[in-house]
Structure formats: structure tokens, C-alpha cells
Amino acid sequence: MEIRSAYSQSARTEVAELRDADLINTWQQFQTSTMPDLISAMHLCHAIHALSDTGLLQRLRDGRNSAGTGLLEGMNQRIAANVLRYLVIRGLLEEWQGTYTLTYKGELLTSEISLARLGFYVEAYGPVTQRMSDLITGKAVYGTDVQRSNGPLSRHCGTVFAKYYTPIVREAMAGRGAKRILDLGCGAGQLLIDVCLSDPEVTGVGLDIAPAAVEVAREQARRHGLEDRLEFVVGDAFDPASWPEVCNGVEVISGIGVLHEHFRDGDQAVVDILDAYAKVLTGEKMLLIGEPEPYYDDRENDSDFFLMHVLTDQGFPVDRSDWADVIERSRLTCRRVLTRATAGPRMCFYDLAPRG
Known part of the structure; x- marks a missing residue:
């Protein structure tokens, strides 16, 4: 170990600098491991989520961007102010004379899609x-x-869904001249709402196993003035025989990201569900199944998406070639596969109809 001594000019206090080659090597290994970057990324994710969740982000965008204009009103002002300082250090905010503004980086990291993708992992799957x-x-x-x-x-x-998948659903419906849609596993009903807002002639039904989700969807429809065109009901998306009467008379049945979970029980479990759907696809009805197409690599959060399925013991999503094999074993035939060429999460939509 090397020791170098020096004296402070003001107090003549000895300062001893210790130099240990082994400790230097250990610290350099830690830095090179990228663990510091991982720790920073983790904390920044939580800080961005908190910025949005507490309403601070909306206040910044509304012009309430200083203590004087109410930015910290109702907050623990000391903690909130220092979290904002942290975000300045991280380059998401700029501060000038007590006024905060989002940087370009901050705008990108708090965009609608960025916050949705973050919320998927931090808020929905955080527990x-x-x-x-x-x-x-x-x-x-x-x-x-x-x-x-x-x-x-x-x-x-x-x-x-609204950004990347609704246009594909609209394209599939337009190709068939369809105007009434049933959405399986509708959640908060956003897909149906977006389709109806884009076409005043479309009506629809949303089906979800969770009563709470159905209530949220109904309220969302009322907020958009669509309560006369949309109905939401509780039901099992995988048991067509139990569907309420209102589900009859639709022209398109859509299910986005709902079937792959059943791969945990083997391919035949999915084939059986497709066969059950085939029984209700009378006349010109179309079944549109949208499913993730992961490559199981480290691009576009594929590895993170995989981990969520591991921890929840779901069936793993499969690619279009595996889906082709499953569909071939069912009573359905695939007429088209619709997907985005470049942008957005990897997703394939399978346009299915009963075999002739």
C-alpha cells in the first residue's frame, strides 16, 4: 500500500491518500461489470414512474413548473424537490432559478408509449x-x-394497443366490410373504443372474465360518448358456449394476446380452444387472433417479456411457424397473417375462418 501525505494550506491538517492496488482492481472490476449502470437504470425507472404517478409530470407540462406556481403543492416538499434535483442530474430536467423544464431526453422518456411500456413492467408486473x-x-x-x-x-x-394494434384490426375489418366486433379479454375496452372512434358505423361487445375490468370499460365508453355503440359483459373468453346472448350477431371476433398462455398445457389445449371458436364462426364471421412473436433474444425487451411469462408460469408465446402448425391441427384455416413491417412490438394477427 502506498501512502502520500499532504497538508491543507488553511489549517495545516495532514491529508493521507492511501493507494491499494488490490482495492483499485476490485473497484475497476465493479465498474467494468456494468452493475453501476444497472443500478442507475433501476432507480431511474422508479423515479420516472413516480414523476408520472404523483402528478408532478402533468404539473410540469401544465406550466406549474416551480414551487411558486404550485409544482410541489401537497407533496413532501423536501423529498420532492430533491427527486427533481436527481432528475436534473440524470439529464431529464433542466433547472433555472427554481423553474424546471423537461429536456428532450426527458420528453422521450415520459412519452405516452414510454410510460406505458415502463408501467407494464414496474406497475403491472412489479408485484x-x-x-x-x-x-x-x-x-x-x-x-x-x-x-x-x-x-x-x-x-x-x-x-x-391503440397505437400499434388498432390500425391492424381496422384494416382486417375493412377488408371484410365488417361493422360489429366482439373483443375477447377486452380489459379496459381501449381497442373497441379506438375502433369505434375511428369509424362511426362500428359497434362492438367486450368480454372479460374480470368484473372490475368490465366496469372500467363501461365507464370509459361513457366518457367517450360510446355507451350506445359498445356493450361490455363478464364472461369466459375460452368457453364460447357460455357467452351472453349479446355476443351473437358479431362479424369479427378478436382476441389479442389471450391464447398463448394456454401453451403451458400443451399445443392441444390451444387447438381445443380454436375448435371451440370454430363452432361459433357461422356465416361470414372472422376470427382475428393477435399474438406476440418473440425471437427470444435481447432486443426490444424480448428477454424481459420472457421473464414475465417465466415468473407467472404462463405458456410461452411462439412464432408464426409454430402457430401455423397449431392452426393446421384445428378446424380453422388461416387466410392472412397481418403484421407491422418495422415499428412496434412484434405481433402477428391471424385471420382465421372455418375450414370449407
């Missing part, structure tokens, strides 16, 4: 990842001891 050790060891069981938060899940998925 699951926080219990990862217990799930791995078997001290906790998903569905009994641990649950994802379905309210935030529906809300954040709805935001992503």
Missing part, C-alpha cells in the same frame, strides 16, 4: 418481480400468493 426469490424457491405460488396488477396491465396495454 411479481418483487417476489422472484419466493417464486423460484416455491415459497410463493403465482395466482395464489402473488398476482400481477390487472388494472395497470389493462391500462398500459390499452395505450400500446
Whole structure:
């Protein structure tokens, strides 16, 4: 160990600098491991979520961007002010004479899609990842001891669906001249609301197993003035024989991201559900199944998406070639596969109809 001594000019206090090659090497290993970056990313994610969840983000955007204009009203002002300072350090905010504004980086990180994707993992699946050790060891069981938060899940998925998936559903419907749609596992009803807002002639029905989600969807429809065109009912999306009468008479049945969970019970479980759907696809009805197409790589959060399915013991999403095999074994045939060429989460929509 090397020791270098010096004296402060003001107090003549000795300052001893210690230099230890082993400690330097240990610290450099820690820095090179990228663990500091992972820690920073974790904390920044939670800070961004808090900025949005507390209403501070909306206040900044509304012009209430200083203590004098009410930015910190109702907050623990000392903590809130220092969290804002942290966000200045991280480059999301700029501060000038007590006034805060979002930087370009801050705008991007708090965009509608960025917050939805963040909320999917932090808010909806946060209760699951926080219990990862217990799930791995078997001290906790998903569905009994641990649950994802379905309210935030529906809300954040709805935001992503509106941007990337609703246009595909509209394209599929337009190709058939269809005007009435049944959405399976409708959640908060965002897909149906967006489709109806884009076409005044469309009506629809949303079906979800969760009564709370159905109530939220009904309220959302009322807020948009669509209560006369949309109905939401409680029901099992995978048991067509039990569907309420209002589900009859639709021209398109859509289900986005609802079927792959059944792969945990084997391919035949999915084939059986498709066969059950085939029985209700009378006349010119179309079944439009939208499913993630992961490549199981580390691009576009595929690895994170995979981990959520691991921890919740769901069936893993499969690619279009595997879906083709499953559909071939069912009583349905695939007429088209619709997908986005470049932008958005990887998703394929399968246009299905009964075999002739």
C-alpha cells in the first residue's frame, strides 16, 4: 500500500491518500461489470414512474413548473424537490432559478408509449418481480400468493394497443366490410373504443372474465360518448358456449394476446380452444387472433417479456411457424397473417375462418 501525505494550506491538517492496488482492481472490476449502470437504470425507472404517478409530470407540462406556481403543492416538499434535483442530474430536467423544464431526453422518456411500456413492467408486473426469490424457491405460488396488477396491465396495454394494434384490426375489418366486433379479454375496452372512434358505423361487445375490468370499460365508453355503440359483459373468453346472448350477431371476433398462455398445457389445449371458436364462426364471421412473436433474444425487451411469462408460469408465446402448425391441427384455416413491417412490438394477427 502506498501512502502520500499532504497538508491543507488553511489549517495545516495532514491529508493521507492511501493507494491499494488490490482495492483499485476490485473497484475497476465493479465498474467494468456494468452493475453501476444497472443500478442507475433501476432507480431511474422508479423515479420516472413516480414523476408520472404523483402528478408532478402533468404539473410540469401544465406550466406549474416551480414551487411558486404550485409544482410541489401537497407533496413532501423536501423529498420532492430533491427527486427533481436527481432528475436534473440524470439529464431529464433542466433547472433555472427554481423553474424546471423537461429536456428532450426527458420528453422521450415520459412519452405516452414510454410510460406505458415502463408501467407494464414496474406497475403491472412489479408485484411479481418483487417476489422472484419466493417464486423460484416455491415459497410463493403465482395466482395464489402473488398476482400481477390487472388494472395497470389493462391500462398500459390499452395505450400500446391503440397505437400499434388498432390500425391492424381496422384494416382486417375493412377488408371484410365488417361493422360489429366482439373483443375477447377486452380489459379496459381501449381497442373497441379506438375502433369505434375511428369509424362511426362500428359497434362492438367486450368480454372479460374480470368484473372490475368490465366496469372500467363501461365507464370509459361513457366518457367517450360510446355507451350506445359498445356493450361490455363478464364472461369466459375460452368457453364460447357460455357467452351472453349479446355476443351473437358479431362479424369479427378478436382476441389479442389471450391464447398463448394456454401453451403451458400443451399445443392441444390451444387447438381445443380454436375448435371451440370454430363452432361459433357461422356465416361470414372472422376470427382475428393477435399474438406476440418473440425471437427470444435481447432486443426490444424480448428477454424481459420472457421473464414475465417465466415468473407467472404462463405458456410461452411462439412464432408464426409454430402457430401455423397449431392452426393446421384445428378446424380453422388461416387466410392472412397481418403484421407491422418495422415499428412496434412484434405481433402477428391471424385471420382465421372455418375450414370449407
